[in-house]
Amino acid sequence: xxxxxxxTSQEYIQHHLTNLTLGWHPxxxxxxxxxxxxxxxxxxxAINVDTxxxxxxxxxxxxxxxxxxxxxxxAGVPGAAQNFVxxxxxxxxENVRGSFSGKNPMVAPLxxxxxxxxFLMNLMDLIPVDLIPHLFAQxxxxxxxxxxxxxxxxxxxxxxxxTFGMALAVFFMVLYYSIKMKGVGGFLGELTLQPFxxxxxxxxxxxxxISLLSKPVSLALRLFGNLYAGEMIFILIALLxxxxxxxxxxxxxxxxxxxxxxxxxxTLQAFIFMVLTIVYLDMAHQEHH
Amino acid sequence: xxINLTLFAQMITFAVFVGFCMKYIWPPIVxxxxxxxxxxxxxxxxxxxxxxxxxxxxQRALELLKDAKASAAEVxxxxxxRATDIIEEAKVDARSEGDRLVAAAQAEIERETNRxxxxxxxxxxxxxxxxxxxxxQKEIDVRTHRSIVDDFAxxx
Numbered sequence: 248x249x250x251x252x253x254x255t256s257q258e259y260i261q262h263h264l265t266n267l268t269l270g271w272h273p274x275x276x277x278x279x280x281x282x283x284x285x286x287x288x289x290x291x292x293a294i295n296v297d298t299x300x301x302x303x304x305x306x307x308x309x310x311x312x313x314x315x316x317x318x319x320x321x322a323g324v325p326g327a328a329q330n331f332v333x334x335x336x337x338x339x340x341e342n343v344r345g346s347f348s349g350k351n352p353m354v355a356p357l358x359x360x361x362x363x364x365x366f367l368m369n370l371m372d373l374i375p376v377d378l379i380p381h382l383f384a385q386x387x388x389x390x391x392x393x394x395x396x397x398x399x400x401x402x403x404x405x406x407x408x409x410t411f412g413m414a415l416a417v418f419f420m421v422l423y424y425s426i427k428m429k430g431v432g433g434f435l436g437e438l439t440l441q442p443f444x445x446x447x448x449x450x451x452x453x454x455x456x457i458s459l460l461s462k463p464v465s466l467a468l469r470l471f472g473n474l475y476a477g478e479m480i481f482i483l484i485a486l487l488x489x490x491x492x493x494x495x496x497x498x499x500x501x502x503x504x505x506x507x508x509x510x511x512x513x514t515l516q517a518f519i520f521m522v523l524t525i526v527y528l529d530m531a532h533q534e535h536h
Numbered sequence: 537x538x539i540n541l542t543l544f545a546q547m548i549t550f551a552v553f554v555g556f557c558m559k560y561i562w563p564p565i566v567x568x569x570x571x572x573x574x575x576x577x578x579x580x581x582x583x584x585x586x587x588x589x590x591x592x593x594x595q596r597a598l599e600l601l602k603d604a605k606a607s608a609a610e611v612x613x614x615x616x617x618r619a620t621d622i623i624e625e626a627k628v629d630a631r632s633e634g635d636r637l638v639a640a641a642q643a644e645i646e647r648e649t650n651r652x653x654x655x656x657x658x659x660x661x662x663x664x665x666x667x668x669x670x671x672x673q674k675e676i677d678v679r680t681h682r683s684i685v686d687d688f689a690x691x692x
Binding site for chain 2: 287309355
């Protein structure tokens, strides 16, 4: 809360909800955005460095750990790491087998990646909200930056870019496999010939089109909304730390309780994202749904 | 919270991670799991087989034992029968040998008796002759009465 002494609550919250954005500013050229207005001016041609950094870091952690186990994997007695990995793989495989009826060697690894990666990104939410941003701001201050304008969001899944990125990738896979399995005609037929038959084509297209487009939107917004709200509550709790001993103690208790509850949410959201991905791909592989 | 280039960067990152996972992580782990599953079921089957074989072996051992007992009993019976036979044979042999010895002894006795009787007879004849000679020395001529004396001696 060191930085909030000179900030209003609103500014504090705003600060926490702003990404570290690197982009091409129409007036100042390539630079890190000084505030959200700056970032907005940069428009599409900007990149959220913090989201990218933490998501790639966590994804690499996943890849590194699982790859390490996969290289030393044995059919005999497994070690502790292998046991843990097998537990997760088994869990994912069971879900895929239960929900996915087609044959596609890509679905299970996809589900595993989603589950572990999303879980790890969500897990960043349990790190005290000020810890990493504050340390980063101090570090940047050493290089001459104004610490109040150094932004950092450590939870990639509270950035809609990350959740929509995954959801759209899943959506494209759904489109790809729909067309691959049913052909262009079959896919278009599915969109236009039901539920009302060929005379209700426009109505069918509207219904099925909405149902199709709602898949990536709901997938992305569900994860983003849950994590964003969770993050927001952590920020609000953190605000209490500045209000004296009683409030600070209350905040400590609240933060603990919310963190414990949040363990459930982050796991559940990772699980839901995985299961829905499997289900959507299953629907894409089926002739009729 | 703007949608910007991060969206596409995230899609690419996601695709790379999925691709990597699909190529290098998932197959070896799942293969190992399948292999272990196969190993375990194989082991269970082998245990089951071993169990059956053990039961079978016990059965066979029991049968062998029974056979062995039966043949041993047969051998004993045969041996006893043979022993009895031998004893019987020996008894018969001994009896016939005894009979033979007795017969020989009797024959010998007979012969000896005959011989002694003959001797005695001769001696008695001589004695009688001598006595008669002495008694009839004067009246009886040996040559003339010879046949009478011989008759007498024969009757003796």
